[in-house]
Amino acid sequence: MSARRRRPGVIALSLALIAAGGAGVAVLLLQVGNRTDVVTVVRDVQVGQVLTEDDLGKASLALDPAVKAVRADNVKSVVGMRAAVELKPGSLLSPSQVTKDNLVKAGEQLVPIGLEPKQIPATALVPGQKVQLVHVPAQGTTDTDKTSGATPQTINGRVVKASGAAPGTGIVVVDVATAATDGPTAAAWEAAGTLRLVLAAPDGT
Numbered sequence: 001m002s003a004r005r006r007r008p009g010v011i012a013l014s015l016a017l018i019a020a021g022g023a024g025v026a027v028l029l030l031q032v033g034n035r036t037d038v039v040t041v042v043r044d045v046q047v048g049q050v051l052t053e054d055d056l057g058k059a060s061l062a063l064d065p066a067v068k069a070v071r072a073d074n075v076k077s078v079v080g081m082r083a084a085v086e087l088k089p090g091s092l093l094s095p096s097q098v099t100k101d102n103l104v105k106a107g108e109q110l111v112p113i114g115l116e117p118k119q120i121p122a123t124a125l126v127p128g129q130k131v132q133l134v135h136v137p138a139q140g141t142t143d144t145d146k147t148s149g150a151t152p153q154t155i156n157g158r159v160v161k162a163s164g165a166a167p168g169t170g171i172v173v174v175d176v177a178t179a180a181t182d183g184p185t186a187a188a189w190e191a192a193g194t195l196r197l198v199l200a201a202p203d204g205t
Helices: 002-033 074-077 143-148 183-192
Strands: 035-039 057-060 108-115 129-134 154-162 173-179 194-200
Touching: 035 194, 057 074, 108 183, 108 194, 129 143, 129 173, 129 183, 173 183, 183 194
Parallel strands: none
Antiparallel strands: 035 057, 108 173, 129 154, 129 194, 154 173
């Protein structure tokens, strides 16, 4: 008799759990259905390259609010801008990946610097990273800086692009923007093999 009395309560509890489960499923389905049209990259775009409509596509995704992506209805706002980083096909385009500015500004020169594996910082070199180009006299020379203990000559620069490591050698080529007056000096140091690249402090000093 007592078992029969408990039966309606068990049934009611079961119905409540089913209802709660159904509500959860409904919320999940609602989230899946809430899709956003965003801009995607459809082909390789190099750093500094001007974006065209042919470089971009569209996709409809269930996007997490924390993900910053250019909405499809704003695609025309990024066409004509420059890639601030290297863009790869299949990736979403975020506002931070494009810029209106030339990566090499007026009054600057671009100096390519080849770094051997042992010279590459553990910290990834990214566009905009501030660096210093340091003149390190070759061994066996009687350079004034080396013999006198004076502070080595340095040139301030900014990373524009860093290539991937070359197969076999592991050499990475870094394009560094310097003041136009310093460009020839940095190029001469690079040609002589007496240039080293170091990361500047976060405040650029």
